[in-house]
Amino acid sequence: MITSPKLPREHLPPGANLCDHCTAKCCRYFALPIDKPQTEQDFDYLRWYLLHDRASVFLEDGDWYLLVHTVCKHLQDDHRCGIYFTRPQICRDYTTDECEYEDAWTYDHYFETPEQIHEFAEAVLPKRPQQSLRSPRPEALPIL
Numbered sequence: 001m002i003t004s005p006k007l008p009r010e011h012l013p014p015g016a017n018l019c020d021h022c023t024a025k026c027c028r029y030f031a032l033p034i035d036k037p038q039t040e041q042d043f044d045y046l047r048w049y050l051l052h053d054r055a056s057v058f059l060e061d062g063d064w065y066l067l068v069h070t071v072c073k074h075l076q077d078d079h080r081c082g083i084y085f086t087r088p089q090i091c092r093d094y095t096t097d098e099c100e101y102e103d104a105w106t107y108d109h110y111f112e113t114p115e116q117i118h119e120f121a122e123a124v125l126p127k128r129p130q131q132s133l134r135s136p137r138p139e140a141l142p143i144l
Helices: 040-050 089-093 114-124
Strands: 030-034 055-060 063-068 109-111
Touching (some): 040 055, 040 114, 109 114
Antiparallel strands (some): 055 063
16 A cells, blocks of 8 residues: 655655555546537436446536546556556556646536436526426425
8 A cells, every 4th residue: 555645746856756645546437528418318328327336427628528437457456557567558648747636626517416417408408398497396205
């Protein structure tokens, strides 16, 4: 395990390896760009994504992404890559120049549940004829 404290990036000595102070966030998820949803069916697909465990959707700078929270199977207990010398090219191209080291990452919109996508779609899609501006009445909770 890493024993070094997590210092702010600007307090690290010049030339320090940022990964020595990190828990490898970049190896704990992947995000894929997806088409901007424009129809009810598009938003229904996003709802479907969010019905799966460990998936979320986010919007950043006008671009939409499917975020899958899953750990690389080669990430070791010390937060290092177990196949570093044979890692995929996408890993080789990744740099720490703009990584999420600081934990201050925010998104324009972040969706974790199908209900959030549904509400967002209601707000941004054109209303259908005879469609109320009000949200539908929620279903009654079951009596246990």
